[in-house]
């Protein structure tokens with residue numbers, strides 16, 4: 155049996171602080187390329203102006219080390235943990251949480267978490283005893299001796315436009331695609347388009363939502379995807395953009411930059427579909443330790 159690789163607490167802590175330092179002031183390189191591509195095909199003057207402003211914002215934020223959006227979001231981490239590692243001084247949640255809180259202070263990021271979700275239940279915006287940024291940590295186990303961390307700063311506006319529906323299994327593909335397209339298009343300018351669309355299909359109620367979030371955040375190689383889903387992604391992207399909602403909902407050729415689908419087996423009586431939307435300020439990074 156192979157010996158366990160010990161990953162020091164300090165290495166995980168510093169990796170997360172560095173990762174947040176890279177992404178709070180810049181969208182993923184792929185997102186910036188897609189915004190440039192959208193600008194290259196755009197004919198509407200207002201849409202062109204806004205795309206140019208987004209690119210200028212990216213450039214200045216990266217140069218001045220300023221947040222690309224005032225909403226620096228809630229931190230979501232997918233931690234894929236090799237079965238041949240041990241993280242020193244865990245649990246992992248405590249290390250991630252400390253790193254996120256220290257990163258928030260180090261980079262002067264906005265506190266966006268309300269301790270009490272139902273505002274009339276408490277006057278306190280944050281836990282009065284322990285002012286903490288929440289971290290949403292999804293753990294999975296992988297074979298091997300590596301720790302993969304997929305980290306995102308997820309803004310509230312785009313998250314609010316996300317939706318999950320439990321379909322009848324006899325629902326046609328057309329109805330499912332219409333649901334996805336309508337969800338994105340009907341959100342108008344609220345998720346700050348152009349958006350990225352993560353879609354989860356299958357699993358069960360909670361798993362489907364996690365698939366949609368993972369589809370947004372975790373790069374998947376095209377060879378890992380069934381051709382049927384690849385074609386569905388292309389069809390959805392075309393249909394969403396043909397509706398013409400455009401940049402910030404003011405029109406133009408591009409409403410969505412990308413659609414990514416993840417699917418899993420599900421119960422024969424179910425067909426869950428979840429849509430998780432992210433804005434053009436798509437702040438994600440994947441790191442392997």
Ligand code: SF4
Pocket residue numbers: 223224225226308309310311312344345346433434435
């Ligand atoms: S949706 Fe994105 S760009 Fe718009 S305010 Fe929220 S984080 Fe910022």
